[in-house]
Structures are given as C-alpha cells and as structure tokens.
Amino acid sequence: MKESLTSLDGHVRELEKHREGAYKEMVQRLLELRDTHARLQQSTISLTEALRSPTVRGRWARSSSAAWSRWRDVETRLVR
Numbered sequence: 001m002k003e004s005l006t007s008l009d010g011h012v013r014e015l016e017k018h019r020e021g022a023y024k025e026m027v028q029r030l031l032e033l034r035d036t037h038a039r040l041q042q043s044t045i046s047l048t049e050a051l052r053s054p055t056v057r058g059r060w061a062r063s064s065s066a067a068w069s070r071w072r073d074v075e076t077r078l079v080r
Contacts, residue, residue: 050056
C-alpha cells in the first residue's frame with residue numbers, strides 16, 4: 001500500500017509540474033496577446049486619424065487606385 005501511495009504521489013507531483021509549466025506558458029501568451037492588441041489598437045487609431053485628413057485621404061486613394069491599375073494590368077496579361 002505504501003508503495004502505491006508513493007507511486008501515486010510521484011505521478012501527482014509530475015502532473016503538477018506540467019500544469020505549472022502550462023500555466024506559465026499560457027500567462028506568457030496572454031501577455032503577448034495583450035501587447036499585440038495594444039499595438040494594433042494604436043495603429044488603428046493612427047490610421048483613422050490620418051484618413052480624416054483630406055490630404056492623406058487623397059494620397060491614399062491615389063495610391064490604392066494605382067495599385068489596383070497595376071494589378072488589373074498583370075491580371076489582363078495572365079488571362080491572354
């Protein structure tokens with residue numbers, strides 16, 4: 001009986017070590033996710049503010065239009 005309890009205790013200790021490691025890794029991933037979310041939120045705010053400016057909005061529209069034209073030209077060549 002004592003051997004069984006000792007064996008069980010060893011297994012429980014091993015499981016606890018794995019649980020602790022998994023918990024620490026999960027906490028680390030959540031912290032990274034929080035930081036990434038904060039950077040994304042700041043970038044979104046910056047982009048929103050920039051696009052409110054008529055000058056930036058016009059430049060963005062022109063560059064988007066130019067990129068679309070280049071893509072359309074490439075697509076046309078591929079179809080032929």
